[in-house]
Amino acid sequence: MHALAEVAYSKLHIPLAITGAQDFIKDKDHLFIISNGHPILTKVTGAGCLLSSVCAAFLAISDDVALALTDAISYYGVAAEVAASKQQHPGSFQMAFLDQLYAIDGSVVQAKQRIIRS
Ligand SMILES: Nc1ncnc2c1ncn2[C@@H]1O[C@H](COP(=O)(O)OP(=O)(O)OP(=O)(O)O)[C@@H](O)[C@H]1O
Numbered sequence: 001m002h003a004l005a006e007v008a009y010s011k012l013h014i015p016l017a018i019t020g021a022q023d024f025i026k027d028k029d030h031l032f033i034i035s036n037g038h039p040i041l042t043k044v045t046g047a048g049c050l051l052s053s054v055c056a057a058f059l060a061i062s063d064d065v066a067l068a069l070t071d072a073i074s075y076y077g078v079a080a081e082v083a084a085s086k087q088q089h090p091g092s093f094q095m096a097f098l099d100q101l102y103a104i105d106g107s108v109v110q111a112k113q114r115i116i117r118s
């Protein structure tokens, strides 16, 4: 994935995000690697589509695409972790996740986010 991010950026020359167990955000100056989230997200249809919408919301209020994507994806992953600590089955998790996207604030995200900058 790290190599894919580098190759994709070298061809496209636009900021990009590749999501999965780890998330890679690449632009001209930065590579951010996020290790938040939870495997149960793969059991919920639309988790990637909803993340795209969350990214759009963060991008709408930021001048820096890579930083906005990093903030959006780490927030999303932290919300999933908190929700998964409360609900372990996909249907209940989906509701708990939506609740945590509403409930968590910046201090929770800052305390739990795992981001490597390189
Ligand atoms: N194994 C995992 N562990 C932790 N987080 C994960 C895992 N897999 C996906 N995620 C998280 O789930 C979210 C959605 O990413 P994912 O790569 O699953 O999207 P997608 O494949 O495009 O989704 P969709 O199935 O909706 O098309 C991201 O925030 C990502 O970090």
Ligand SMILES: Cc1ncsc1CCO
Binding pocket: 045, 046, 047, 048, 049, 050
């Ligand atoms: C293809 C598709 N249809 C509903 S959700 C989804 C995946 C995007 O998250």
